[in-house]
Structures are given as C-alpha cells and as structure tokens.
Amino acid sequence: MIKVKNLYHSYSNDTNYSVEDINFEVEKGEIFGFLGPSGAGKSTTQKILIGLLPLQKGEASISDYNIRSPKEELFNLIGVSFEHPNVYRKLSGLENLEFYRKMFSVKTEDPMKLLRMVGLENAAKKKADGYSKGMLQRLVFVRSMINNPKIWFLDEPTSGLDPNSASEIKKVIKEKNKEGATIFLTTHNMYIADELCDRIAFINEGKIELIDSPRNLKLKYGEKLIKVEYKENGKLKKESFSMVNDKDREMLNSLISTGKIETMHSQEATLEEIFIKVTGRGLK
Amino acid sequence: MLKRYFGLLKKDIMVSFRNYFFLVVVGVALIFVSIINFVIPEDAEIKPNVYYYFEYEGEHKDLLRDVFKESEAKHKKVTSVGSREEILENMKKNFNSIGMVMGERDNRPALEFILQGYENQEVINSLILSMKDDIDARVRADIEIDTLLLKGEVEQEKVPFNKNVLPIFLTLEPIMLGFVMIAAFIFMEKDEETIKAYRVSPGRLPEYLASKITLMVILGLISTLISTALVVGTKANYLSLIVIVTLGSIFASNLGLIVASFFDSISKSIIWILSFNIVFSVPFASYFMPNFAPLYIRILPTYSLQFALREAVFPTGNMEVIYSTVMTFIVLSLISYGLAILAYKRNLVEN
Structure with missing residues (x-):
C-alpha cells in the first residue's frame, strides 16, 4: 500500500x-x-x-x-x-x-x-x-x-x-x-x-x-530477565536474574530449590531500551 | 468541485460572521453614510462674503445695477451696503470677505475691489474674470450667442460635494478593505493550521481561494448597496455598480491573497499591506483634481475604478468609462487569480 x-x-x-x-x-x-x-x-x-x-x-x-x-x-x-x-x-x-x-x-x-x-x-x-x-x-x-x-x-x-x-x-x-x-x-x-x-x-x-x-x-535485542521477590532472614528481597548469564541462572535455581521465592515474573526489554541500544539515544 | 466550493463558502461565511466581519462591514458603511449625509457639507467651496456699494450714476447705471442685483439674488453671500465706509467696517468684522465699489472714472464705469490682503491670487483672478464676464454678457446682450450642447437630452444635476465622496468610499471600503480582510482571514487560518487539514483532503487550491474571494465580494456588495442606497437612493446605476464592485473586490482579494501567502502573520505583512493601500489610494488626488493625472497615477487600477464608480453612482450616460474599466478588471482579475494560485502552491504548500 x-x-x-x-x-x-x-x-x-x-x-x-x-x-x-x-x-x-x-x-x-x-x-x-x-x-x-x-x-x-x-x-x-x-x-x-x-x-x-x-x-x-x-x-x-x-x-x-x-x-x-x-x-x-x-x-x-x-x-x-x-x-x-x-x-x-x-x-x-x-x-x-x-x-x-x-x-x-x-x-x-x-x-x-x-x-x-x-x-x-x-x-x-x-x-x-x-x-x-x-x-x-x-x-x-x-x-x-x-x-x-x-x-x-x-x-x-x-x-x-x-x-x-x-x-x-x-x-x-x-x-x-x-x-x-x-x-x-x-x-x-x-x-x-x-x-x-x-x-x-x-x-x-x-x-x-x-x-x-x-x-x-x-x-533480538532484549535481554530476558526474571524478576524475583524472595524472603531471606525474614526480610523481603527483590532481584533480577539474566536468563543468559550462567551465574544468574545458578542463583535462581538455588532460590527455587530452597522455596524462598514469593513472586516471580519474566521481564522483556522495552522498545525504548532497545532504541537506546540501537541508536545510543532515548525516545524523548 | 461545486459541492466543495459551496461547502467552503458556507464555512467561510460562518467563520467570518462569527468573527464579526459582517458587523464591521455594515458598521463602517453606516458610519460612512452618516459622515457623508450629516458631517461633510454639501458645498465645500469656501467662498468669501462680498459687500458692494453702488455709486455709479452714468449711462450704464441700470444695466450694471442689474448685474449686481442678479448676483445678490443668486449668491447668499453677496450683500449691498450704503457706503464705502460700511464696506470697510463689515470687512473688519469678517476676515473672509471682500468689497466692491461700482464707481466711475473718466466717464467710464470702474469697478474697484477692496481686498483683505491675504487672498489667494487664483481667487482674485477668478473673481475679476467672473465680474468681467457678467458685465460683458450684459453689455453685449444684443449679440445672439448659440450654444450647441452635445447630449443635450441629459439633464445633469450638480453633484453635492458630500455625495461626491461616495465613489471614494466605494473604492476604499468594499475594495481596498477586502484586500486587508482577506489577508486577515488567511492569517487566521494559517494560525489554526486548518489549511493543512484541507490540503490532505481532495479539495484543491483554486476552490479554496475562490471561496475566500467570493466571501469578500459578498462583503463588498453588502457595504456598497447599503452606502449607495442611503446616500443616493435609486438614482445610481446599480447593475453597473454591482459589476464594478464585484470585479474590483476580486482583484483586491487576489492581491491580498498573494501578499498573505508570503508571510506567517499579519504583523509581518502589515508594512506591505499598508504600502499597497497607500499606493492604490494615490489616484484619489485625481478624483478631486481631475487635471492632476500624471502617468504614474493613471496606470494604477484604482484610477479608472473610482471614475467608473462615480459614473455608476451618478450616471451621466458616459458608459465608456464603465465598459473600459470592466474589461480592464476582468483581465486583471484573471491574471491576479492565476498568480494567487501559483503563490499559494509555492509559498503555502512547498515551503
């Protein structure tokens, strides 16, 4: 068209x-x-x-x-x-x-x-x-x-x-x-x-x-992340783990096996993050 | 195409009505009518009072006395007094006055003028000539003079000075004001950016401009009809008047459109708008002093326009001036419309 x-x-x-x-x-x-x-x-x-x-x-x-x-x-x-x-x-x-x-x-x-x-x-x-x-x-x-x-x-x-x-x-x-x-x-x-x-x-x-x-x-450009909320020593903690980084994957596995996780969400990169990655500047 | 043109025209009329364009035009016309009818005098000639003393007792006594009596009857400002002293006394009281003593010198009638001293030489000369003419006409009354009048059937009334101003108003208000108004209208639309929305519709520039020009013609005709009807009534040649004002408005609107196409706002273009108005007002000088008509005035379109308007408002049967002006303005309108379209294509769209 x-x-x-x-x-x-x-x-x-x-x-x-x-x-x-x-x-x-x-x-x-x-x-x-x-x-x-x-x-x-x-x-x-x-x-x-x-x-x-x-x-x-x-x-x-x-x-x-x-x-x-x-x-x-x-x-x-x-x-x-x-x-x-x-x-x-x-x-x-x-x-x-x-x-x-x-x-x-x-x-x-x-x-x-x-x-x-x-x-x-x-x-x-x-x-x-x-x-x-x-x-x-x-x-x-x-x-x-x-x-x-x-x-x-x-x-x-x-x-x-x-x-x-x-x-x-x-x-x-x-x-x-x-x-x-x-x-x-x-x-x-x-x-x-x-x-x-x-x-x-x-x-x-x-x-x-x-x-x-x-x-x-x-x-193609976004880094897949897992956002996790877990309890450690009675305190609530928040952390993001990369799905492509070996060390992050190991830590996430250990959290899952100990059953400390309270919430867990996958998170994609936003178009703005990708835009910045590609062009070196923001959308504003 | 016609549907779009009438759609545009309806919208332009509504927008201009709500922006008080119609009110302004009617208001200005009424103000001008009031000025013509009630403020400007019918006779603007500043003639002095004339005091005369008739002391001549010679053989032409009766004849010459008749000349003075006739002048006295014709002109309110001519007054007979009883002595030379009385003339001087009256002249001291009234600085816009002169005196005349009809006496005798070497057995011949002698007319003595008593002046204040600051009179215009032209006034003095015309006064002397006028008296000479009157007396000569009396003396040679036995000579038969035939005068052949061309167009003898036309009974021409002298146009009072105040009404004579109407053609100038008709050139100024419906035509020259149309030039300013259309520019103001375009700048309003430029400011609203509505023309961008129009440009992405199937509507084309010639229709867009034609609608604006039509609006100005309507406003011009309203102003013309109101002022002419209230000043001269039914005496005008309305058909000719409508044709002339329509063509004049089209031409002036095209000029306004062209000027407006080059600028973003009225403030940036005001110097050009004023300059055009001043230049096109120059021929008004020739209207009141027809002998003053150098080439640079005669080539301005408003020169012939004002005389054509005068002929339409105070018809004398001289249709030639109307026909030639109409033909000139048809050509000027077509050319200026083409130029306006080109100017808009170039200035409004491409830049």
Missing part, C-alpha cells in the same frame, strides 16, 4: 538532509509504526507522504498513486490525524465535521456517529473554541475517519489524552485495522507502538536504523 524508496528531504534545499535514504514498504492491512524522538524525521516523512511537503528526491507511492504528483483520488483514500488540533475554532465540532465531509467525493461517515465514538456527542454543538486539548485531539482524530480511509496516517494520536480516552482511541484504531485499514503511525510513545504496531521502524537523525515487529526486536 505504501512504498518508499531512497527518500531524501532537505528543508534548506542542500545536502543537509532531514530524512536521508529512507526505504520501507507497508503492506495492506498492516499497522506500521514510525518510532523516534522529536526531530528524528518522522513528521517530515509523513508530510511528504501526505503531500504537505514536496517529494524532492527518491520515490514514494500510496496505493500505486505516485505522490510526486498526487491525484485527487488519492486524497479520497487517505485520512490524516494531526498532532496539532487544527480545527476551525469558531465552528462547533459537528460543523467542523459537516464541513470536512463535503470535501470528499466518496461515501462519508455520519458526523454524529463519529463524535459519539469518542465521547464528544454532548459537545457536538459547542464551538471548538471551548474544547479542552483532549477534546480537540479527539475531534481531529474522528475527522480523519470521515471518509472511511483505506490508508490512515496517525501522528501521535493519543498525545494529550487521559488514559481512558487514550484507551478508547487505541480500541478504535484496532477496530479500523480489523476492518482492513492500513495504518501509518508516527509516535515517540513506545507503549502505543508496542501495543498497536505489526512492524516498527526506528528512525533517528533522519535515517531508519531498523525495521521489525516488536516481538522480533525484543527477542
């Missing part, structure tokens, strides 16, 4: 590239995550794909539409949820959606149904001026669903949301994906990437460092 080959972009039109030699493909029905810290090149790549930035060098296509000269039909296929809540503040939530649906020449969703989906039905007729940040974020999110997009670009979709709203949004994303939507997710939130994505690309300083599924990344 999305093909990107040798993509470069420079804001200063020279060799100072913001994204450099980016290559990836997103399969139909896949949730593909672009994980990286601020300024890594996530948004630049997405902006090129959705036509907000020109394609300077390289090739990119969405559903076989060359994005160098994007056709009107392409924009009927895609939906974009922006991180910045860019809605008309003087219009109500409902008016914003009513306006936006008129821009499409494909079947659109009922605006009230969408607002209900994210708990904005009671604020439907209230001017967006009076919305909280979370409400605006939800409005932008459902606006991107108005044309039932086949390819859905989500930029930090849970940013600024409370845990309940974030959970609702994740649920909607999973449902849409089940219905067949291909999703391109840019985020610096390792948890949402881990939870939602089929594959993840680590992007750092404009370059893709690696692409794989969260599970494979953890297996």
Whole structure:
C-alpha cells in the first residue's frame, strides 16, 4: 500500500538532509509504526507522504498513486490525524465535521456517529473554541475517519489524552485495522507502538536504523530477565536474574530449590531500551 | 468541485460572521453614510462674503445695477451696503470677505475691489474674470450667442460635494478593505493550521481561494448597496455598480491573497499591506483634481475604478468609462487569480 524508496528531504534545499535514504514498504492491512524522538524525521516523512511537503528526491507511492504528483483520488483514500488540533475554532465540532465531509467525493461517515465514538456527542454543538486539548485531539482524530480511509496516517494520536480516552482511541484504531485499514503511525510513545504496531521502524537523525515487529526486536535485542521477590532472614528481597548469564541462572535455581521465592515474573526489554541500544539515544 | 466550493463558502461565511466581519462591514458603511449625509457639507467651496456699494450714476447705471442685483439674488453671500465706509467696517468684522465699489472714472464705469490682503491670487483672478464676464454678457446682450450642447437630452444635476465622496468610499471600503480582510482571514487560518487539514483532503487550491474571494465580494456588495442606497437612493446605476464592485473586490482579494501567502502573520505583512493601500489610494488626488493625472497615477487600477464608480453612482450616460474599466478588471482579475494560485502552491504548500 505504501512504498518508499531512497527518500531524501532537505528543508534548506542542500545536502543537509532531514530524512536521508529512507526505504520501507507497508503492506495492506498492516499497522506500521514510525518510532523516534522529536526531530528524528518522522513528521517530515509523513508530510511528504501526505503531500504537505514536496517529494524532492527518491520515490514514494500510496496505493500505486505516485505522490510526486498526487491525484485527487488519492486524497479520497487517505485520512490524516494531526498532532496539532487544527480545527476551525469558531465552528462547533459537528460543523467542523459537516464541513470536512463535503470535501470528499466518496461515501462519508455520519458526523454524529463519529463524535459519539469518542465521547464528544454532548459537545457536538459547542464551538471548538471551548474544547479542552483532549477534546480537540479527539475531534481531529474522528475527522480523519470521515471518509472511511483505506490508508490512515496517525501522528501521535493519543498525545494529550487521559488514559481512558487514550484507551478508547487505541480500541478504535484496532477496530479500523480489523476492518482492513492500513495504518501509518508516527509516535515517540513506545507503549502505543508496542501495543498497536505489526512492524516498527526506528528512525533517528533522519535515517531508519531498523525495521521489525516488536516481538522480533525484543527477542533480538532484549535481554530476558526474571524478576524475583524472595524472603531471606525474614526480610523481603527483590532481584533480577539474566536468563543468559550462567551465574544468574545458578542463583535462581538455588532460590527455587530452597522455596524462598514469593513472586516471580519474566521481564522483556522495552522498545525504548532497545532504541537506546540501537541508536545510543532515548525516545524523548 | 461545486459541492466543495459551496461547502467552503458556507464555512467561510460562518467563520467570518462569527468573527464579526459582517458587523464591521455594515458598521463602517453606516458610519460612512452618516459622515457623508450629516458631517461633510454639501458645498465645500469656501467662498468669501462680498459687500458692494453702488455709486455709479452714468449711462450704464441700470444695466450694471442689474448685474449686481442678479448676483445678490443668486449668491447668499453677496450683500449691498450704503457706503464705502460700511464696506470697510463689515470687512473688519469678517476676515473672509471682500468689497466692491461700482464707481466711475473718466466717464467710464470702474469697478474697484477692496481686498483683505491675504487672498489667494487664483481667487482674485477668478473673481475679476467672473465680474468681467457678467458685465460683458450684459453689455453685449444684443449679440445672439448659440450654444450647441452635445447630449443635450441629459439633464445633469450638480453633484453635492458630500455625495461626491461616495465613489471614494466605494473604492476604499468594499475594495481596498477586502484586500486587508482577506489577508486577515488567511492569517487566521494559517494560525489554526486548518489549511493543512484541507490540503490532505481532495479539495484543491483554486476552490479554496475562490471561496475566500467570493466571501469578500459578498462583503463588498453588502457595504456598497447599503452606502449607495442611503446616500443616493435609486438614482445610481446599480447593475453597473454591482459589476464594478464585484470585479474590483476580486482583484483586491487576489492581491491580498498573494501578499498573505508570503508571510506567517499579519504583523509581518502589515508594512506591505499598508504600502499597497497607500499606493492604490494615490489616484484619489485625481478624483478631486481631475487635471492632476500624471502617468504614474493613471496606470494604477484604482484610477479608472473610482471614475467608473462615480459614473455608476451618478450616471451621466458616459458608459465608456464603465465598459473600459470592466474589461480592464476582468483581465486583471484573471491574471491576479492565476498568480494567487501559483503563490499559494509555492509559498503555502512547498515551503
């Protein structure tokens, strides 16, 4: 559905590239995550794909539409949820959606149904001026669903949301994906990437460092640990033992044989730990 | 495409209404109408009071007295007094006054002007010429002079000074203000970043810009119709007026769009917006002094526009000025619309 080959972009039109030699493909029905810290090149790549930035060098296509000269039909296929809540503040939530649906020449969703989906039905007729940040974020999110997009670009979709709203949004994303939507997710939130994505690309300083599924990344780069709570001399102790270190394995075996263990959990490396291991920097 | 255009237009009207654009336009029009009707005088010519004393007793006495009596009847500010001293006395009391004594010198009628001393030479000359003309006309009354009037069927009323200001307002408010308003509107959308959301929809730039231009035309026409109806009533040629204001608004809106495309905020662009407004206001000088029309003024679009508006507001039958202005503005609007699209493609999208 999305093909990107040798993509470069420079804001200063020279060799100072913001994204450099980016290559990836997103399969139909896949949730593909672009994980990286601020300024890594996530948004630049997405902006090129959705036509907000020109394609300077390289090739990119969405559903076989060359994005160098994007056709009107392409924009009927895609939906974009922006991180910045860019809605008309003087219009109500409902008016914003009513306006936006008129821009499409494909079947659109009922605006009230969408607002209900994210708990904005009671604020439907209230001017967006009076919305909280979370409400605006939800409005932008459902606006991107108005044309039932086949390819859905989500930029930090849970940013600024409370845990309940974030959970609702994740649920909607999973449902849409089940219905067949291909999703391109840019985020610096390792948890949402881990939870939602089929594959993840680590992007750092404009370059893709690696692409794989969260599970494979953890297996490949993460150190398997066992976290144990045990009693010794009447005191509760906590310790982590590596599953690949012989000495740790021996100690764990001895704890198991003495029956001192109270709780025991396996622990995988987080995507952030793997990101740090691969790129040498964190996701913040 | 039409569905998108009307969708955009409805949204733009709602947004501008809630941002009080309509209220501002109607309010400004009403203020201007009040100024025209109640503040600016109908006659702005500052004519001095004239005190005259008629002491001539020669053979042309009756004829010359008639000239003065006629002037007195025609002009409220011409007053007969009983002596030269009385003239001087009145002139001391009223500094904006002059005196005339109709006397005799070498058996010939002699007209003496008594001036304050600080009068404009042009005023003095025109006064002397005017008196000479009046007297000559009387003396040569037996000579038959035929005057052939072209377009004799047109009964031209003298346009009062205050109402004559209306075409300037119609150039300024619906057209030039449209230039500022559309820029303000674009900056508001840039600030909200709503144009980004529009860019990732199937909507295209020509529709987006056309909707904004249409809004400005609507605002311009509201302002025009209110002010024209309240100042001149039904006397105006409304069809011509609507066509001229529509084209003028389209052109000014395109200019506003082009300027706005280069900047992020109104504060950064204000110097350009003001500069454009000042340059396009220069032809107003020619409106009040038609003899002052150097090439650099005549090439400005507002030059012909203001005269076409005057013809539409105070019709004299000179449709040529309207036709030529309409044709010019059709061409200018098409060119500026094309340039606005290019400017947006380049400045708003690519950068």
